[in-house]
Amino acid sequence: MFASIMGMESLPLIQNARSRAINAENPTGEKGKGGMSDSILGPSRKGSPCIPTIAPGETKVLAEMEGPGVIRHIWITVTDKTSDQNCFVLRDLVLRMYWDDEETPSVECPLGDFFCCGFAKAYPVNSMPVVVNPTRGFNCYFPMPFGKKAKITIENQNKEAVPSFFYQVDYCLCDGLPKNAGYFHAQWRRQRMTEKQKDYVILDGVKGSGQYVGTFMALTTLERYWWGEGEVKFYLDGDKDYPTICGTGTEDYFGGAWSFATQAGGKTVEHTYCTPFLGYPFYSAQDDSVHNDYHMDDCPPMRGLYRFHIPDPVYFQEDIKVTVQQIGSCHRGIYERQDDVATVAYWYQREPHQVFGKLMGREERWPR
Numbered sequence: 001m002f003a004s005i006m007g008m009e010s011l012p013l014i015q016n017a018r019s020r021a022i023n024a025e026n027p028t029g030e031k032g033k034g035g036m037s038d039s040i041l042g043p044s045r046k047g048s049p050c051i052p053t054i055a056p057g058e059t060k061v062l063a064e065m066e067g068p069g070v071i072r073h074i075w076i077t078v079t080d081k082t083s084d085q086n087c088f089v090l091r092d093l094v095l096r097m098y099w100d101d102e103e104t105p106s107v108e109c110p111l112g113d114f115f116c117c118g119f120a121k122a123y124p125v126n127s128m129p130v131v132v133n134p135t136r137g138f139n140c141y142f143p144m145p146f147g148k149k150a151k152i153t154i155e156n157q158n159k160e161a162v163p164s165f166f167y168q169v170d171y172c173l174c175d176g177l178p179k180n181a182g183y184f185h186a187q188w189r190r191q192r193m194t195e196k197q198k199d200y201v202i203l204d205g206v207k208g209s210g211q212y213v214g215t216f217m218a219l220t221t222l223e224r225y226w227w228g229e230g231e232v233k234f235y236l237d238g239d240k241d242y243p244t245i246c247g248t249g250t251e252d253y254f255g256g257a258w259s260f261a262t263q264a265g266g267k268t269v270e271h272t273y274c275t276p277f278l279g280y281p282f283y284s285a286q287d288d289s290v291h292n293d294y295h296m297d298d299c300p301p302m303r304g305l306y307r308f309h310i311p312d313p314v315y316f317q318e319d320i321k322v323t324v325q326q327i328g329s330c331h332r333g334i335y336e337r338q339d340d341v342a343t344v345a346y347w348y349q350r351e352p353h354q355v356f357g358k359l360m361g362r363e364e365r366w367p368r
Contacts, residue, residue: 015172015174017172017174018031018173018174019170019171019172020069020171020172021034021168021169022062022063022171023049023166023169024051025037025047025048025049027063028064029063029065029169029171050164050165050166051164052163053161053162053163053165054154054156054161055156056157056158056160056161057155057156058155058156059153059155059156060155061151061152062153062169063169064149064152065146065169065171066148067146067150067177068145068146068174068175068176068177069145069146069150069173070143070144070145070171070174071143071144071150071169071170072141072170072172073139073141073169073170074152074167074169075137075138075139075166076111076115076138076165077135077136077137077138077166077167078090078093078111078136078162078164078165079163079164080112080120080121082158086160087120088120089120090112091111091113091119091120091365091366092110092120092156092157092158092162093110093111093112093162094109094110094111094155094157094359095108095109095152096152096153097150097151097153097184098149098153099147099149099150099184099351100147100148101148102351102352105356106184106351107185107186108187108188109187109188109344110365111138113188113216113342113344114140114186114188114344115139115140116132116216116279116281116304116306116344117132117304118216118217118218118302118304119220119282119302119304119367120366120367121284123281123282124274125274125279125306126274126281127274127275127276127279127308128141128277128310129142129308129310130142130308142184142213142346144183145177145181145184146183152169182211182348182350183353184346185345185347185348185349185353186345186346186347187344188343188344189202189203189343189345190360190365191340191341192340192364192368193222193338193340194339194340194341195338196336196337196338197336199230199233199324200323200324200325200326200341200343201321201323202215202232202323202324202343203322204321204322205354205356206321206353206354207318207353207354208318208319208351208353209317210316210320210348211309211313211315211347212234212314212320212345212346212347213309213310213346213347213348214306214307214308214310214346215232215253215307215322215343215344215346216304216305216306216343216344217254217304217305217324217341217342218303218304218341218342219302219340219341220301220302220303221303221339221340222337222338222339223328223337223338223339225328225329225330226259226328226329226330227326228250228259229250229325229328229329229334230249230250230324230325231253231324231325231327232246232247232250232253232323232324233245233247233322233323233324234246234314234320234321234322235319236314236316236319237317237319238318243323250324251280253307254278254279254305254306255278255279256278256280270283276310277309278306278307279305279306279307280304280305281305282302282303282304283301283303283304284301285298285300285301287299287367299368300368302367308346320347324341326338326339326341342365
């Protein structure tokens with residue numbers, strides 16, 4: 001049941017598992033209790049399709065399950081703005097997940113960034129584990145095993161109430177988990193301006209054994225010229241000065257090449273793309289969240305990129321640290337640069353995990 005969780009080869013195999021789903025109409029996932037609420041159409045006719053509102057500062061428990069089991073799919077949709085002054089809802093809503101008896105989360109991330117949508121903007125993403133469909137249909141297929149218990153919460157840090165929060169968590173209950181089953185983790189970080197000659201840290205402070213399975217990067221370039229010469233580095237199991245794995249460039253890590261660019265009509269054109277494991281789904285140099293001249297580029301260029309290490313997980317037995325350099329190139333050659341970088345690291349590990357650092361404050365998370 002668990003070994004081939006992402007593969008079609010397991011579909012014909014009859015499993016000793018019991019399927020369940022939690023949403024606003026069946027918040028406990030109880031067997032035979034779905035869709036019971038009434039509406040103007042009568043009994044059991046779409047009476048509670050969503051959480052009506054999440055008040056400012058309120059944390060809602062989306063799902064709480066007794067194990068052992070595996071979350072197989074999460075779907076969420078919500079508005080992306082509450083007013084012209086509060087248009088960063090997807091960074092103001094914080095998603096957290098807790099496994100077994102944890103008091104601190106194994107997942108802590110702004111809602112949009114978790115689903116590879118940075119800058120508090122939603123855009124299509126078409127990968128194997130994360131899919132975002134029109135309009136703001138957020139889907140996650142990372143398998144998330146839990147032994148005793150699982151809890152998923154959403155906190156509204158916006159200053160206004162967020163209406164109509166729709167969601168569904170599809171999971172199965174099973175008789176037990178394999179002894180080598182790791183627990184899913186995801187952590188968001190941001191450095192609003194990186195330091196010259198000091199690598200940006202995507203992930204650090206992880207102790208124990210596991211595998212690193214993905215990176216999302218929301219990059220705002222603050223300097224001119226090409227930005228992507230920085231190498232992604234994986235420090236594994238006691239590495240200090242030099243990593244075990246070091247790539248060749250940032251766009252190379254995300255599966256592209258030669259600046260994602262071609263020449264057309266005397267201009268350089270960057271090409272976005274989505275594939276199952278690698279993607280560059282978003283580029284924009286315009287800000288439509290406030291009153292700007294929409295005929296001209298009016299903000300630093302923003303890029304969203306993902307890499308999922310599903311066919312090629314990065315294994316660690318003791319610890320892991322992941323970094324990326326901020327290096328660009330221009331007519332003078334390569335040079336050290338400073339940019340605005342936000343990332344989500346996705347990994348599995350045995351519990352207990354090290355406590356995450358404090359999440360950056362709401363306004364500090366906002367895009368520039």
